[in-house]
Amino acid sequence: MIPALLLSLALLAAAPTTSSEVPATLTFQDAVRIARDRSPDVALADAGVIAARAQARIAAALPNPAASFMTGWSSQCGDPGCNLPTYVAALGDQGAVAFLVTGQRGLAVDAAAEGVRGAEAGRLDTLRNLEFEVKRQFVATSVAWRALEYGRREAERAFAAVELGRKRRAAGGITASDLSRLELLRLQVEQAVDEAELRHEQARLLLAQLLGMQDGAPAFTVVTGPTSSAEPPAALAAATLPALLAEARQKRPDLAVARARLDEARATAELARRRVIPQFQLQAQYAQQGAPGGWFTPPTASVGLSLPLPLFDQQQGQIGAADAGVVAAEASLRKAEVQVAADVATSFATFQATRRQARRAEEQLLDLSRDVRTTVGEDYAKGTASLLDYLDTQRSRILNEVEYLRTLQTFWTAVFQVERAVGTSFVP
Numbered sequence: 001m002i003p004a005l006l007l008s009l010a011l012l013a014a015a016p017t018t019s020s021e022v023p024a025t026l027t028f029q030d031a032v033r034i035a036r037d038r039s040p041d042v043a044l045a046d047a048g049v050i051a052a053r054a055q056a057r058i059a060a061a062l063p064n065p066a067a068s069f070m071t072g073w074s075s076q077c078g079d080p081g082c083n084l085p086t087y088v089a090a091l092g093d094q095g096a097v098a099f100l101v102t103g104q105r106g107l108a109v110d111a112a113a114e115g116v117r118g119a120e121a122g123r124l125d126t127l128r129n130l131e132f133e134v135k136r137q138f139v140a141t142s143v144a145w146r147a148l149e150y151g152r153r154e155a156e157r158a159f160a161a162v163e164l165g166r167k168r169r170a171a172g173g174i175t176a177s178d179l180s181r182l183e184l185l186r187l188q189v190e191q192a193v194d195e196a197e198l199r200h201e202q203a204r205l206l207l208a209q210l211l212g213m214q215d216g217a218p219a220f221t222v223v224t225g226p227t228s229s230a231e232p233p234a235a236l237a238a239a240t241l242p243a244l245l246a247e248a249r250q251k252r253p254d255l256a257v258a259r260a261r262l263d264e265a266r267a268t269a270e271l272a273r274r275r276v277i278p279q280f281q282l283q284a285q286y287a288q289q290g291a292p293g294g295w296f297t298p299p300t301a302s303v304g305l306s307l308p309l310p311l312f313d314q315q316q317g318q319i320g321a322a323d324a325g326v327v328a329a330e331a332s333l334r335k336a337e338v339q340v341a342a343d344v345a346t347s348f349a350t351f352q353a354t355r356r357q358a359r360r361a362e363e364q365l366l367d368l369s370r371d372v373r374t375t376v377g378e379d380y381a382k383g384t385a386s387l388l389d390y391l392d393t394q395r396s397r398i399l400n401e402v403e404y405l406r407t408l409q410t411f412w413t414a415v416f417q418v419e420r421a422v423g424t425s426f427v428p
Contacts, residue, residue, distance in 0.1 A: 022034060022211065022213070022218055022220050023220065024219070024220055024221070025220065025221055025222075025223055026138075026220045026221065026222050026223065027222075027223045027225055028135070028138055028223070028224075028225040028226060028227065028427070029225075029428060031134050031135075031138045031207065031211065031222075032131055032134055032135065034211045034212070035130055035131070035134040035210055035211050035212065036127065036130070036131075037212075038211060038212030038213075039126075039130050039210075039212055040212065041126050041130060042123070042126055042127065042130065044126075045119075045122060045123035045126040045127075046123065048119045048122060048123065049116070049119045049120055049122075049123055051119070052112075052115045052116040052118070052119035052120075053116055053119075055112050055115060055116075056109070056112035056113060056115065056116050058112070059105075059108040059109050059111065059112035060105065060108070060109050060112070062096040062099060062100070062105070063093070063094035063095055063096045063099065064094060064096075065091060065092060065093050065094060065096065066091070066092045066094050067089070067090070067091050067092075068088075068089070068090045068091075069087075069088070069089045069090075070086075070087070070088040070089075071085055071086060071087050071088075072085070072086045085289070086287070086288070086289040086297070087286075087287065087288050087289070088285065088286070088287040089285065089286045089287075090283065090284065090285040090286075091283070091284045091285075092281055092282065092283045092284075092306075093281060093282045093283075094281060095279045095280070095281050097280075097282055098277075098278075098279045098280045098281070099279075102274055102277045102279075103274055104271060104274050104275060104277075107267050107270050107271040107274055108271055110263075110267040111264050111267035111268050111271060114260045114261070114263040114264035114267060115260070115264050117256070117260040117263075118256075118257050118260035118261050118264065121253045121254075121256035121257045121260060122253070122257050124253035124256075124423075125253035125254045125257060128253055128254075128420055128423060129420065130210070131419075131420075131425070132416050132417070132419065132420040133210055134207070134210050134211070135412075135416045135419075135427065136412075136413050136416050137203065137206050137207045137210055138207060138222060138227075139227050139409055139412045139413065139416075140203045140206075140207075140409060141200070141203040141204055141206075141207050141222050142222045142223075142224045142227060142228075143405050143406075143408060143409040144196065144199050144200040144203040144204075145200055145221065145222060146224070146405055147196050147199075147200070147402065147405050148193070148196040148197055148200045150401055150402075150405075151189065151192055151193040151196045152193055154189050154193075154398055155186070155189050155190050155193050157394075158182075158185055158186035158189045158190075158394075159186055161182050161185070161186070161390075161394075162179075162182045162183055162186050164381065165178065165179045165182040165183075166179065168383075173383060174387065178387045181387060181391060182387075182391075185391060185394065185395075189398075204220075204222075207222075226427055227408075227412045227427070229362060229408075230355065230358030230359050230361075230362050230407075230408055230411050232351075232355060232415060232426075233415065233426035233427055235426050236351070236415060236418060236426045239348075241344070241345060241348050244344050244348055244418070244421075244422050245340075245341060245344045245345075247422050247423075247424065248340050248341075248343075248344050248421060248422045248423055249337075249340065251422060251423035251424055252336075252340050252421075252422070252423040253423055254336060254340075255333075255336050255337065255340055255423075257336075258329070258332050258333040258335075258336040258337075259333060261329045261332065261333075262326070262329040262330060262332075262333050264329075265322070265325040265326045265328070265329040266326055266329075268322050268325060269319070269322035269323055269325065269326050271322075272315055272318045272319045272321075272322040273315070273319055275315050275318070276310060276314055276315050276319075278307050278308050278309070278310055279308060280305055280306060280307045280308075281305070281306040281307075282303070282304075282305060283303065283304040283305070283306060284301070284302070284303050284304075285301070285302045285303075285304070286299070286300070286301050286302075287299075287300050287302075288300065340421070343417075343420075343421035344418075344421045344422060346417075346421075347414065347417035347418045347420070347421040348418055348421075350414040350417060351411075351414040351415060351417070351418050353414075354407065354410050354411040354414045355411055355414075357407045357410075357411070358404075358407045358408050358410075358411040361400070361403065361404040361407050361408075362404065362408075365400050365403075365404065366400060366401065366404055369393075369396055369397045369400040369401075370397065372393055372396070372397070373393045373394065373396070373397040376389050376390055376393040377390065377393070415427065
């Protein structure tokens with residue numbers, strides 16, 4: 001039984017997880033706020049949004065017109081005017097008009113706008129996953145602290161039991177073997193306390209890492225706040241699976257990312273087809289050689305049109321690649337929709353099961369085990385209960401408390417899994 005107790009206390013803070021100023025007492029809300037402000041992942045997502053917006057500006061920009069000016073002269077010419085300077089000026093629109101009238105600019109802007117929408121939804125998705133990890137690790141840290149405090153109290157109780165046993169041994173009330181059993185219980189509890197201290201510190205360090213602290217974990221403690229009991233958030237307690245699934249389809253940011261990428265792929269495919277239209281360029285030119293009274297080439301203005309002929313390359317490769325992108329985006333969206341449904345159903349089932357377990361432990365098992373231990377402890381102190389009964393109730397009480405804390409941690413992890421699956425927050 002005691003090895004199981006040691007293992008249970010050791011695992012309490014081992015929840016999986018992927019210096020700045022922090023309050024000495026860290027609340028649930030503090031942890032989420034600091035993580036949002038300091039997380040490198042959020043900073044990277046912010047940079048992605050900025051880059052996408054810059055790409056949207058690039059997509060909306062028109063080509064700059066090109067201007068040229070040349071001057072020169074002719075030699076070895078019998079006409080006096082031909083030795084005078086030559087001036088040639090030209091102006092071209094670099095395809096700006098074609099970019100507008102063929103609708104390519106509009107399609108490029110639409111595709112870039114979907115890229116921005118996808119980047120913004122991606123940032124929300126980063127926050128969604130970050131908040132899940134922070135909340136889960138916060139509960140792991142608070143449960144580890146509660147386990148440590150409980151272990152210390154049990155160590156004091158075990159020490160008192162040994163002291164009583166020594167007095168009874170001196171009076172001949174118990175055997176040396178009985179006293180050794182009490183000593184063994186005390187040592188095992190003290191071992192468990194040392195292990196719980198280590199696990200609590202490990203949990204604190206993992207939480208500090210998620211909060212973006214670069215100098216380890218300052219001496220902060222956590223306040224359990226809304227996660228101190230197995231009372232679920234009111235909005236989740238009354239929720240149903242169909243309602244959660246409908247909400248997830250509206251709010252899940254990764255689903256919004258998949259939809260934006262599909263719209264972007266479709267706009268890109270249409271743009272590839274639109275580029276089959278020849279990209280003409282408008283040109284204007286002015287030239288002269290000589291001067292009034294001695295023109296060799298009088299002032300001449302001309303306009304022109306440069307038009308590539310799509311005889312060989314008709315964007316076949318670009319269109320094929322863009323169509324493949326649409327197919328891939330559609331498949332990704334379908335996959336995301338299936339994943340959302342699975343996430344919501346799985347997390348909600350886990351929430352319901354762990355809620356029942358945690359409430360049963362909180363409302364029945366703990367009180368019953370406390371009452372039994374109190375009664376047997378009093379009888380043992382009076383000498384009317386055996387040592388085996390006393391030890392059995394001690395171990396049972398400890399294991400029940402440890403199991404409750406583990407179940408409580410599992411319950412709140414399930415709550416946060418529902419939050420992540422739906423894309424919302426039930427615990428602010």
